[in-house]
Amino acid sequence: MxxxxxxxxxxxxxxxxxxxxxxxxxxxxxxxxxxxxxxxxxxxxxxxxxxxxxxxxxxxxxxxxxxxxxxxxxxxxxxxxxxxxxxxxxxxxxxxxxxxxxxxxxxxxxxxxxxxxxxxxxxxxxxxxxxxxxxxxxxxxxxxxxxxxxxxxxxxxxxxxxxxxxxxxxxxxxxxxxxxxxxxxxxxxxxxxxxxxxxxxxxxxRSPKEQELISNFADYILAHDYGDEHLHKPDLRTQDNFGKISTSDLDSLVSMLKAKLDDEDTIKDFMGCMLSQSRHQLNIIEPSSKWSCEDVYQHLESGSDIFKVAGLRTLSHETEPNIVYVNGEMFKIPEELTSFAELLTNQDTICLENSGESIIQNSAAISLITELVNKGYWFAE
CATH class of the missing domain: 2.60.120.650 (Cupin)
Incomplete structure (x- = not known):
């Protein structure tokens, strides 16, 4: 070491x-x-x-x-x-x-x-x-x-x-x-x-550039079909200069632009998804045959380990430890499994020793581990 x-x-x-x-x-x-x-x-x-x-x-x-x-x-x-x-x-x-x-x-x-x-x-x-x-x-x-x-x-x-x-x-x-x-x-x-x-x-x-934040946020908004609305202004009035953008109209358009930036939940999810994606190719290989929850349970119960793919980013926000972002995906974990969420973001191995019987016996935890293994994010040798 x-x-x-x-x-x-x-x-x-x-x-x-x-x-x-x-x-x-x-x-x-x-x-x-x-x-x-x-x-x-x-x-x-x-x-x-x-x-x-x-x-x-x-x-x-x-x-x-x-x-x-x-x-x-x-x-x-x-x-x-x-x-x-x-x-x-x-x-x-x-x-x-x-x-x-x-x-x-x-x-x-x-x-x-x-x-x-x-x-x-x-x-x-x-x-x-x-x-x-x-x-x-x-x-x-x-x-x-x-x-x-x-x-x-x-x-x-x-x-x-x-x-x-x-x-x-x-x-x-x-x-x-x-x-x-x-x-x-x-x-x-x-x-x-x-x-x-x-x-x-x-x-x-390496931290993201401002350009990357703006570009990736735009892609995120489009991918989730947010903000699919036009500006509505029923109190529109005539103006003496055909080519003028009024201060009032500009304020309305800027407010539209800022709406999602002011949405704390949207920003948190965007940042979690973006920052959890690696800039480099990962050794992600889905298993040739899908694991069942029973397969995962028996594997862990026997004392065997399940390993995180090297370089895989698993993140959570300080204020929301039970939402875990893995390689651009978001996983919501029940409140009673906070220790399991912390294990996913801070450890490279899932095993009986570091998770404990309470996790192994929890169907929601086993179900999530099974999903992560079948996606190729975690693997068993």
Missing amino acids: YKLTISLDEFLRNYWQKKPTIIKGGFAEFQDPITPEELAGLTMEEVVDSRFVSNLENNWQAEHGPFDDDKFASLPESHWSFIVQAANHWHDGAAQLVKPFQTMPQWLFDDLMISYSVEGGGVGPHIDQYDVFIIQGMGKRHWRVGAKDVGQYKETQRHEALRQIESFEAEIDEILEPGDILYIPPGFPHDGYALEPSMSYSVGF
Whole structure:
């Protein structure tokens, strides 16, 4: 089990979205949860989001996977990287690296990206708009981080698939060794390249943009057929300027626009559904034959476990703990099963030990577990 050597509470107070920093020995005696060969295997899978980036002699190339054996057979000795997004969705060992950060809001967590680079390998200088903890695994990597972007960094396109900037003056210029962590808030330019064959693990946190909130809310309103009404104004009067939008009419239209934004229940359900959806593909596989409530009961009663799919978001609002949002769906749970709702949002496993006999014996709980298993959100090995 991985354990941070720092207090996340103290870190958030001093650094979160304030300034980049290096945490030397952030993980003591760090051991890589995945081998380069296993990572290469993931890049060969159709469902996995992977990339290959090379910069030999400053000739930048980038490709998206999946890759095959021929790709690995023809690689040069230096200046290339393989990158896998959402590796925590596809590799159990890699998923363990996320657990030390689980005291942070689940809806903010994006994914664990893993990079394997040989000497000189990297993706070039760039700026991200999310928070990231970059954990150094095997090998060493040289990192440079500059001052926050205030519009002075010029973008360059060395390859159409790469968003890079030309150059920046470094305020952090350090070599990371196994167990070290580099934290970079949004907007800070950075560049890292391997000094020797090395692994890097990026634990990323990303909040939605204002554009996403507005766009997704509009989609939610349409999907639920809310607001399917026109403006009615029986007290309409003539006006002397045919092209004028009166202040009164504008106020009426704005009131229509704001109506659902002022509806607390609609906003809560929208946010729960949107924030519970992952940005990356999940390993959701419905069982080949549907489980019955009796199957679920006997499985749990025997002491066996039921596991949440890696990376699946299960959320609830602080004021409504009995409404659970799972991958964009909403599930209402009876008031007497609040502890079960909390189990779904805070635990990765449903079992007799953490749920207790009261849950196992409750038909509503068993019925919901059965539904979640048949949707592929939870599974039994």
